Amino acid sequence: MDTLVIVSSEKVTDILDYTILIPAIEKSLAEFSKRTGVIQPVRNVVLIPESEGFLGCMPVYSREDDILAAKIVSFFPQNKDVSTHHAVMLIFCAHTGIPKALLDGDVITAKRTAATSAVATKYLVNGKPDVLALLGSGVQARSHVAALSELFTFKEIRIWNHRFDGAVKLAEEIGLNCASCRDVSEAVKNADVIVTVTSAKNPVLRLDWVKPGAHINAVGACRPDWSEIDADLMRSAVVYVDSREGALKESGDIILSQAEIYAEIGDVILGTREAMREKTTVFKSLGMAIEDGVAAKLVIKKLGIE
Numbered sequence: 073m074d075t076l077v078i079v080s081s082e083k084v085t086d087i088l089d090y091t092i093l094i095p096a097i098e099k100s101l102a103e104f105s106k107r108t109g110v111i112q113p114v115r116n117v118v119l120i121p122e123s124e125g126f127l128g129c130m131p132v133y134s135r136e137d138d139i140l141a142a143k144i145v146s147f148f149p150q151n152k153d154v155s156t157h158h159a160v161m162l163i164f165c166a167h168t169g170i171p172k173a174l175l176d177g178d179v180i181t182a183k184r185t186a187a188t189s190a191v192a193t194k195y196l197v198n199g200k201p202d203v204l205a206l207l208g209s210g211v212q213a214r215s216h217v218a219a220l221s222e223l224f225t226f227k228e229i230r231i232w233n234h235r236f237d238g239a240v241k242l243a244e245e246i247g248l249n250c251a252s253c254r255d256v257s258e259a260v261k262n263a264d265v266i267v268t269v270t271s272a273k274n275p276v277l278r279l280d281w282v283k284p285g286a287h288i289n290a291v292g293a294c295r296p297d298w299s300e301i302d303a304d305l306m307r308s309a310v311v312y313v314d315s316r317e318g319a320l321k322e323s324g325d326i327i328l329s330q331a332e333i334y335a336e337i338g339d340v341i342l343g344t345r346e347a348m349r350e351k352t353t354v355f356k357s358l359g360m361a362i363e364d365g366v367a368a369k370l371v372i373k374k375l376g377i378e
């Protein structure tokens with residue numbers, strides 16, 4: 073085996089700037105929905121009953137981008153003093169199958185997920201958004217503020233968390249235009265963009281609280297029996313997903329509510345499905361290996377690993 077280069081989280085953080093990541097993710101979402109050059113089976117998951125967590129294996133091949141990669145990600149929702157998600161990424165030569173690099177996957181997961189939501193918001197938000205509401209105050213809440221702020225200037229950011237101190241801490245980190253809220257209804261009132269990034273298994277966001285025409289990035293609840301968004305809201309919104317196949321297998325928000333999937337976000341980018349900006353829209357994100365592969369490829373290219 074050639075020397076396998078190991079790339080630390082610090083290096084990944086330095087290189088993966090949203091200015092390069094967001095356009096790369098946008099292109100990859102479109103490429104995925106063409107159904108011609110990307111081979112990506114739905115995540116294979118081993119459940120760990122004791123921790124209510126899982127280990128997920130996410131391989132991908134992209135002819136267009138010359139990517140052969142796999143992420144392995146663990147999710148231990150009960151972790152308290154360490155992160156709930158941990159991941160490693162392996163990149164192989166797409167022509168010989170030789171492993172080239174092993175990258176820390178934590179930062180990749182945080183940033184590519186937020187970049188994907190930023191792309192979905194760019195296509196689905198109704199006009200210029202002033203108010204952003206975040207439900208959850210963990211890793212993804214932080215990366216979503218950063219990625220969305222790359223594309224939009226929010227006059228107000230509101231944070232709710234099921235443990236109020238988490239919301240207060242994040243609001244202090246963000247600063248001036250940011251407030252912590254004790255109730256979800258207060259946080260999302262008149263919000264133009266809502267991001268749900270919790271480990272909740274039952275809905276935290278309800279139809280009555282959401283402004284008609286708002287855009288929601290529903291990022292948590294990645295198990296078929298978990299949901300973050302109430303069924304009435306799912307059924308009354310226009311629902312977009314990253315992968316139709318993934319959503320039908322993994323998303324409790326979709327499976328339990330029996331909401332209709334209108335399109336993949338890649339279809340909207342390709343122009344084959346409409347962006348219904350004036351309606352209430354939900355982008356249901358489960359996370360795709362192609363997003364990880366594209367992010368990892370940006371890192372190894374910059375490091376000169378070919």
Ligand SMILES: NC(=O)C1=CN([C@@H]2O[C@H](COP(=O)(O)OP(=O)(O)OC[C@H]3O[C@@H](n4cnc5c(N)ncnc54)[C@H](O)[C@@H]3O)[C@@H](O)[C@H]2O)C=CC1
Nearest residue numbers: 156208209210211212234269270271272292293357358359
């Ligand atoms: N769609 C995608 O591509 C990805 C989705 N995720 C999902 O996004 C969500 C957030 O991930 P991270 O920020 O990394 O996790 P985290 O552990 O850093 O943050 C989780 C947040 O949820 C809150 N929370 C925990 N239990 C809760 C409950 N029962 N009700 C309401 N809130 C609760 C915590 O206080 C914390 O603010 C998770 O569901 C995770 O699986 C994570 C990575 C990628």
Ligand SMILES: O=C([O-])C1=[NH+]CCC1
Nearest residue numbers: 145181294358359360
């Ligand atoms: O795509 C991803 O890496 C994940 N989605 C849900 C948990 C981790």
